Amino acid sequence: xxxxxxxxxxxxxxxxxxxxxxxxxxxxxxxxPYNENDEPVLYTCFVALQDIxxxxxxTTWLPKSHTMAIHExxxxxxxxxxGGEDAESRKDKLLRSHPSVLGLLPKGSCGIxxxxxxxxxxxxxxxxxxxxxxxxxxxxxxxxxxxxxxxRQGLVGKYTIxxxxxxxxxxxxxxxxxxxx
Numbered sequence: 236x237x238x239x240x241x242x243x244x245x246x247x248x249x250x251x252x253x254x255x256x257x258x259x260x261x262x263x264x265x266x267x268p269y270n271e272n273d274e275p276v277l278y279t280c281f282v283a284l285q286d287i288x289x290x291x292x293x294t295t296w297l298p299k300s301h302t303m304a305i306h307e308x309x310x311x312x313x314x315x316x317x318g319g320e321d322a323e324s325r326k327d328k329l330l331r332s333h334p335s336v337l338g339l340l341p342k343g344s345c346g347i348x349x350x351x352x353x354x355x356x357x358x359x360x361x362x363x364x365x366x367x368x369x370x371x372x373x374x375x376x377x378x379x380x381x382x383x384x385x386x387r388q389g390l391v392g393k394y395t396i397x398x399x400x401x402x403x404x405x406x407x408x409x410x411x412x413x414x415x416x
Contacts, residue, residue, distance in 0.1 A: 236291055236372050236396065241375065241396075242395065242400070243396070245373045245375060246372060246386070246396075247372060248370060250368070251284075254291070254364065254366075255364045256294050256364065258356075258359040260330055260357050261356045261357075264353065267351055267352040269303050269306035270377075274377060275350075276373070277373050277380055278376060279348055279371040280371070282343070282344070283367060285338055285363075287340045287367075289337070291357075291360075292356055292359035293340070293365070294337075295335050295337055295354060295356075296353075296354045298334060298352075305333075308325045312324045361377070371384065
């Protein structure tokens with residue numbers, strides 16, 4: 236994430252996504268819309284807390300769908316009138332034909348994605364919950380990204396990657412009295 240956003244990237248989300256048995260599939264969506272200046276807004280890291288199997292409703296990602304052209308197609312759900320009964324909207328064609336990746340993550344592994352990427356969680360048809368610990372960093376060049384972060388209110392905007400790196404270094408040196416200074 237440092238290579239994508241730099242050490243001034245701000246911790247924006249810190250939570251756990253749970254999908255219980257019987258949970259329905261999400262609709263395909265981006266977490267943030269495409270922005271005109273082509274700047275990434277957020278990068279999210281999903282960490283699997285157990286092996287994710289196909290029947291648990293893993294995340295489906297549509298690679299390279301974070302672009303302006305793809306977002307324009309995704310927003311166009313008008314079916315052409317002269318197209319006949321097989322006609323479909325640009326959005327439907329995109330969702331039917333765009334390559335996708337299924338997040339079958341082994342326990343402890345992660346998937347990192349741009350918040351503009353189209354994705355969705357699948358239906359959990361297993362007998363166990365699917366748990367993904369996740370954290371998101373916000374581009375320091377972007378103001379409000381368009382959605383509230385999933386983080387305790389007292390932590391909003393408090394930590395950058397550089398701050399967390401310093402805290403982890405102190406923690407590793409066994410200096411808990413210096414933490415959060």
